[in-house]
Amino acid sequence: MAVVTIVGAGVIGISWARLFGAGGWEVRISDPRPDLPELVARELADLPVRATDDLAAAATGADFVQEAGPERIEIKEQMFATLAAHTRDDVVLASSSSSLLPSAIAQGNPAADRIVIGHPFNPPELMPLVEVVPGPLTSARTADRASEVYRELGKLPIRLKKEIPGFVGNRLQKVFDDQAAYLVQQGVIDVQDLDDLVRASLGLRWATIGPFESGVLGGGPGGMRHLMEHVGSQLIFEIGEPDPARMGEVLDAVEDAYGTGESAHERLADLRDGRTRAVLKPLGWAEPASGDGRQQ
Ligand SMILES: NC(=O)c1ccc[n+]([C@@H]2O[C@H](COP(=O)([O-])OP(=O)(O)OC[C@H]3O[C@@H](n4cnc5c(N)ncnc54)[C@H](O)[C@@H]3O)[C@@H](O)[C@H]2O)c1
Incomplete structure (x- = not known):
């Protein structure tokens, strides 16, 4: 049985462990947290995990x-130094980092050619995408092997042509999230209405076709070129940016809308996972492995 080492037993590490375990890997999970044995017994009960x-x-x-430790460059550097020293020279060292450049994580590391970003969307056990981001020193073999492993796990690996901060998914998400916070700060819309607006329009659309494909359709037979000349040419306004000093107001409004703490997290995660599982197969994605998909 092939062995995967998951580094970090947080939100993402636990979900990777479920995915790899259900995919037939023997899972080892490493984390200095004192409650690790109880956490693993609770969250990964039926899996072959050490x-x-x-x-x-x-x-x-x-x-x-598959590293899923804290998003701090100094901690990642330390973890990857240990990983480089204690793995064979054919073993891929993939980081789940959401934004740190692979070149920064690999700087000064003797196994730089084996280091690659394998960035999932939360939760990795359900979301199909893994962004594979090679740095300048990452070997082609490393990126190929990482993509192959993710594909075998039923994921869609998308390999970026070069590194960029935030990669692609989180750059797009940042633009969107900034504008959402700006609209709430401006008093244009409430938090829950904005979420419903997105679920009922862009979210549903982008689950079926991407933004460029959507542009093609929006222009009718004239395609995206017609859409840009016709509607796009009139979308002329300042986009605005949220005021960082007023982010507390937005966070208060989010907590008022959805609550906070263990029970709110569990309720929302169950809602998200149930809905996600229900649409994966009809949308043509691989059926997720069994398991309740719960996050800690
Ligand atoms: N949360 C998300 O939505 C999300 C999505 C995609 C990628 N990521 C990335 O995944 C990684 C993990 O994020 P998370 O949300 O699971 O964080 P988290 O805080 O939930 O978990 C991090 C875990 O790392 C552990 N840890 C600390 N030092 C360690 C060490 N030296 N060795 C091993 N483990 C150590 C902590 O105890 C903790 O359990 C980050 O790089 C993050 O950017 C997060």
């Missing part, structure tokens, strides 16, 4: 590493 706080021991003998 949990330890010793990263070097977890990495030794691994066939693939």
Whole structure:
């Protein structure tokens, strides 16, 4: 049985562990958190998992590493130094980082050619995409092997042609989230109405066709060129930016709308996972592996 070492047992690491475990991998998970044994017993009950706080021991003998530790460059550098020293020289070291450049994580690392970003969308066990982002020192073999592993797990690996901060998914998300916060700060719309507006329009549309495809259709037989000349030419306004000093107001409004803490998190995660599972197959994605998809 091939062995995967997951580094970090947080929101993302636990979900990767479920995905790899359901995909037939033997899972080792490493995290210094004191509640690791209870967490693993609760969240990964039916899987072949070994949990330890010793990263070097977890990495030794691994066939693939998926790092999901804290989003801090100094911690990633330290973790990847340990991983480089305790893995064979054919083992891919993939980071789940949401925005840190692979070149920064690999800087000064003797295994820089084996380091690549494998950025999932939360939760990795359900969302099809994994962005594969090679740095300038990442070997083609590393990016190929990472893509192959993700494909075998039923994911859609999309390989970027070069690194850029935030990659593609989170750059798009940042523009969108900034504008959502701006509209709430401006008193144009409430938090829940904005969420419903997106679910009932752009979210549903983008689950079926992408923004460029949508542009083609929006222009009728004249295609996106016609749409740009006709409607697009009139979309002339300042886009605006949220005021960072007033983000507290937006966060208060989000917490008022959805609550906070364990029970709110569990309720929302169940809603999201149930809806996501229901649409994956009809939309042509691989059926997710069994498991309740719950996040910690
Ligand atoms: N949360 C998301 O939506 C999301 C989505 C995609 C990618 N990511 C990325 O995944 C990674 C993990 O994010 P998360 O949301 O799961 O964070 P998290 O805070 O939930 O989990 C991080 C875990 O790392 C552990 N940790 C700390 N030091 C460690 C060490 N030295 N070795 C091993 N584990 C250590 C912590 O104890 C914690 O359990 C980050 O790089 C993040 O950018 C997050």
